[in-house]
Amino acid sequence: MGLREDLERFREVGDERRQDLKEFIRHGNLGGSGPDSIQIPIKIVDLPEFAYDQLDKGGVGQGQGGTPDVGQPVGRPQPGDGDEEGKPGEEGGEHEYYEMDPEEFAQELDEELGLDLEPKGKQVVEEVEGDFTELTRAGPNSTLDFEQLFKRGLKRKLAMDFDEDYVREACKVAGVTPREVFEWARGERILVSQAWIEDAFSDVPEDERGTWGSFEEMMENVERTTTLQRIRRDGLQSVPFRREDERYRHPEVVEKKEKNVVVVNIRDVSGSMREQKRELVERTFTPLDWYLTGKYDNAEFVYIAHDAEAWRVEREEFFGIRSGGGTKISSAYELAKAILEEEYPWAEWNRYVFAAGDSENSSNDTKERVIPLMEEIPANLHAYVETQPGGNAINATHAEEVESALSDTGNVVVAYVKSPEDVTDAIYRILSTEDGED
Template structure:
């Protein structure tokens, strides 16, 4: 194996072999990333290389200060041993693989077996496509000649008829103009009474005697038996077509097709319990679930906006940094957060925005607040997906009932998800549980529906 192959092997084993994504989400340093760049630690393998000794070694076969004498101690060169300085003064270099949210979303789809397909809602612009539409008015240069000819020909065929056949009706014994006209129209011939009258007058002038004296057929039935009516199309094939009479209403002008471009946009409202029971471990679990989902949805949508709400007994809006860092204190009334969520979502009409509401806490809530207030409010919110994440390490608390009550109320609804996280290893399962819940049939308007489904067919871990 040559040097080139060695280098390629080391490169593959190092720079492009990033840490397992699920492990990074569960236990890695999420704080090193930003909204637009996700930094994932990578395993680096140092490449072997030759290096020149930069120390001054004197002449060939000579000591640094001439030829040493027997018994003379040899002083170590600088850098051979320990040097002055405190241990740990400088940190080592760490390598990271940086990806944008779009790549992160693709990686998470592959890692968890997801396939979220967001649809556009808000019309951002209307563009002109190919000239496939037609209108009755337009510049002369855009006249659709083919369509013009087709319409004129179609009308001509619809109004043309075998005039010789109709004239034979004038030779039926006892038939006048009205009788011939009624017979012809009964046969489906598009002739006018005026035409029949003109034909009768012409025949009378040519022969110098009334048409009644020219009886040839005893009845119209006898005429039908004795004369074959020639279809118009057959006559045109035989005689050809000298001209097609066109009318202005036959004109059609080519216009470009108008195409609506819709922006795949989303607003995500993240809600976190900041009551006194939400200690550091629980807050960290919330961050580990919400942060990757924010990155994921940013990568999936053309435009993503995030709003952050924290609550104890009251609720208020904060920025992202404060959302994850705010200290806990106070009581708990989860409905206060959902009341604020409803107000925030008024800025994002459901007909124009995909909407997600993600809440997290330790499932502890005041009295019957979940049943009496939270669940009715959740039912009234139009959203693609709502989710509650219970972060309760260990066996949980006896009064941690919120997640159970929400789950019981909504059952297997495809626009509400409940996930439970008791340790970091549960994080990716919770993310999958939330994002795979939404389907095209639930919670969203037809033009904003999305689909999230398993694609690997296996057990999710």
């Protein structure tokens, strides 16, 4: 194996040694990735190279013939490394990261955390004809379903057929009338018409009338056969078909639905949300955005920042904003509700509403406004992420109040993140809580 093959092999090993996904989410540089490209650092392996032993004397390259000796200054670098003198070359260097798209990220996160989120399709994008599985009462002859026709006719035969010889024997009972034979047949659940009995009664020879003293005597001496027994014995001679038995195959109309989602990310930017808390929000929300982008055909994101008031921002601003104001979380949910109702109707969009902060809120705002608003906003999932490094503050009660009031609803989850090590557990808790009902 030559040096070139060795180099390629070491590059492959480097790709395989990319940073663990959990480690990347907890401690990696998330800001180096974009919405459509996640860049995960590779643990670099040193590539092989030749090295000369620096001897005191003798040997090639040890100062003979004007070549600089070991430790001797060699002067300024000479032109030649770039395209022109003094200008750097244009050839790119080695990228020290593994690049994946959101779909691959979502698949790997599923495997890493044991998730199994199945996106729902809501918005109908087109209707197409599927298999001929629907049945109608009318249609062209070429689509007549003979199997259905035969089944319905056979079902009627089995329900209406009776042992004619058995009923003829009942007509031979002494002293009976056709009406009495008909009533006996009904009592025995034999579906025969009175007109048929009258015809059969008139056909009984005179010398056979009075063969049986009673219906009971006849039933004890004459064996009654079932329809299936007669079919096995004599074969199926005919099946009574009727017009109403006809069914025609029709193509099923299949609605192709786009799996689309809108994610509303809400962040507290008040004065108490210092740098460490903001970083924990970013480490939780960014992988959630990547994951849902990879899971859905079409994913859109709304970013809302709030202190005592709320306003809509771009993603680039979302994680860096810091305000000196107070906190009123309900302002963000009021804005989220208005945006969702106007731009993302529940009948057409899957909705995720993720909020994060340090659980500090103005007095009574959580109980009086936030919880009712969360109940009013239809969503696949509402999540609140509390970021309190080192433990809870005395007045940080928002998460507990939400959890206490809404934890049994099936689509509300609260997660607590005190350090980067808690981030992946919070992501798992959020994504594994989604209610299965629309």
